[in-house]
Amino acid sequence: MANVFVTRKIPESGLKLLQKKHTVRVYSKDQVIPRRELIKGVKWADALLCLLTDKIDKKVLAANPYLKVISNYAVGYDNIDIDAAAEAGIPVTNTPGVLTQSVAEHTAALAVALAKRVAEADSFTRKGSYKGWEPMLLLGTELRGKTFGVVGLGRIGSAVADIMHKGFGMDIVYFDIKKDKTFEKRVKATFEAVPQLLKKSDIVSIHVPLLDSTHHLIGARQFRSMKKSALLVNTSRGPVIDEKALVAALKNKTIRGAALDVFEFEPKLTKGLAKLPNVILTPHTASATEEAREAMSLIAAENILAVLSGKKPKYLVKK
Numbered sequence: 001m002a003n004v005f006v007t008r009k010i011p012e013s014g015l016k017l018l019q020k021k022h023t024v025r026v027y028s029k030d031q032v033i034p035r036r037e038l039i040k041g042v043k044w045a046d047a048l049l050c051l052l053t054d055k056i057d058k059k060v061l062a063a064n065p066y067l068k069v070i071s072n073y074a075v076g077y078d079n080i081d082i083d084a085a086a087e088a089g090i091p092v093t094n095t096p097g098v099l100t101q102s103v104a105e106h107t108a109a110l111a112v113a114l115a116k117r118v119a120e121a122d123s124f125t126r127k128g129s130y131k132g133w134e135p136m137l138l139l140g141t142e143l144r145g146k147t148f149g150v151v152g153l154g155r156i157g158s159a160v161a162d163i164m165h166k167g168f169g170m171d172i173v174y175f176d177i178k179k180d181k182t183f184e185k186r187v188k189a190t191f192e193a194v195p196q197l198l199k200k201s202d203i204v205s206i207h208v209p210l211l212d213s214t215h216h217l218i219g220a221r222q223f224r225s226m227k228k229s230a231l232l233v234n235t236s237r238g239p240v241i242d243e244k245a246l247v248a249a250l251k252n253k254t255i256r257g258a259a260l261d262v263f264e265f266e267p268k269l270t271k272g273l274a275k276l277p278n279v280i281l282t283p284h285t286a287s288a289t290e291e292a293r294e295a296m297s298l299i300a301a302e303n304i305l306a307v308l309s310g311k312k313p314k315y316l317v318k319k
Contacts, residue, residue, distance in 0.1 A: 002068070002308050005045035007033045007054050010073055011290075014049075014297030018304060022047075039063045047304045049073060056080040061088050069307035071300045072317075075099060076237065078210045082318050092317040093303035097155060098295035099287035104159035106286035107235045110259035111148075111164065111203050114231045116140040117257075119280045141202075141229070144169035149201030151175050151194060151217070152236065153183060157207035161187050164203075173197050198222055203231045210237035218242065223249035230255045235286045238263040243270035250276050261286045 004018050006026040018024045027033045027041065032053045042048055042063045050056055052074040061067070061084055070085060070092045077094050085092050113119060117140045124130060124138065148164045150157045153176035164170045165187040172189040174180075179191050194217070198204060204226070208214045218232070219242035226232075232255060234241055243264040249255050251272070259280035263269060266284065273279060287293065299315065306313040 002046035003044055004047045004049060004304060005041035006049040007038060007041065008051055010049075010300070011294045011297040013294050014299075014301035017298065017301040018049075021305065022308065042067060047071065047308060049300050049304060050079075052076060052079045054079060056085070058084045061085060061090065069093065069304055069313070071303045073296055073300045076209060077317050078237065080317075086318055091307055091313065093300075093307075093313045093315050094317055095296040095299040095303075096315055098299060099292040100155040100159050102289040102292035103156045103235055103286040104163060106261065106282070107156070107160045107205055107207075107233055108163045108167070110233050110235070110261070110280055110282070111205065111231065112143070112168075113280055114233070114257045114259050115143055115203070120277055123277070143203075145171070146202040147171045147173055147200050149173045149175075149192075149197045149204045150189075150207060151197065151204065152207035152209075153180055154207055156235070157205070158183055160205055160207070161189065165189075170203075173200055194222075195225060198226050198230075201230060202227065203233065206232075206234040206236045206240055208236055208240060210239055214240050216240070216242040218246075220245040220248070223254045226255050228253065228255065232258040234259075235261045238266050243273060246270075247272045247276070250278055 002022045004022050004024045006024060009026055009030055015024060027037060038054060039060055042060055045067065047069045048067060049071045056070060056079060058081055067090050070080060070090055072080060072092065072094045075094055075096045077092060080092055082092055117138050121138050148170040150161050153174050161172045165172050172187045173192045174189050175192055175194050175197050183189055192200065217240050223245060241264065246258060247270055250258060257278040261282045262284055303313040303315055
């Protein structure tokens with residue numbers, strides 16, 4: 001029997017699975033775990049189940065040289081020093097696949113809400129500003145025949161493209177590190193380099209991991225190249241967008257609007273962002289469905305059980 005430390009309460013399915021074979025300790029408070037408590041838990045544990053809000057760096061890893069596995073309750077893993085974990089011989093796992101549909105649906109919902117100005121209309125109505133039907137009141141845009149640009153064609157980007165093409169009749173352009181002929185055929189998509197994609201798209205949706213090469217992938221220069229009527233959606237990682245430049249672009253109407261589920265300095269918002277009427281903000285909830293979070297819990301637990309029983313986990317980030 002091993003000790004498993006969980007940095008925050010997650011859905012019970014995974015916890016119960018772990019408790020059948022091992023001793024499980026969950027950080028007691030429903031908040032981001034303080035660093036001192038994180039290190040204390042790592043010292044006690046044989047296995048760590050952490051969240052993307054937990055920074056697992058060399059100092060944390062050094063707290064327990066006998067740690068056997070780190071299971072990240074997320075698809076992304078930029079919160080973990082993967083190289084340091086590899087040097088220490090600690091396998092790192094994640095939970096891909098199961099949140100694809102949830103995030104894709106959320107992305108599509110944000111795109112449609114932007115196009116139809118749903119958030120602006122809701123605020124307008126709640127404030128008592130609605131006095132009766134007007135022919136020019138809060139005009140949005142139709143989606144059929146418009147161009148939807150996908151930057152990053154992983155599982156989620158591909159699923160979003162399916163929804164926007166098959167559900168709304170949008171034309172798809174995409175960029176990824178390699179072309180996908182099967183995808184192109186399925187949704188009649190066209191491959192474009194990022195600069196051309198930005199120029200052509202009516203809606204741009206970001207689906208790339210956070211790497212040195214994708215940090216501030218979209219900034220002032222990119223906004224100037226986009227259509228003035230363009231809409232931007234980001235459900236990937238906050239620092240992919242230069243938020244200071246985004247605030248300026250939205251204020252100056254360089255682009256029409258944006259919707260963000262992730263933020264450059266999460267959970268803090270860049271100054272001025274929350275006051276803009278042409279932006280929709282959701283608190284990193286794209287994967288927040290019962291189905292997705294339960295599945296993530298089970299996979300995170302199964303990854304730990306596999307390693308502790310001497311087996312290769314299904315979702316190994318790096319050997």
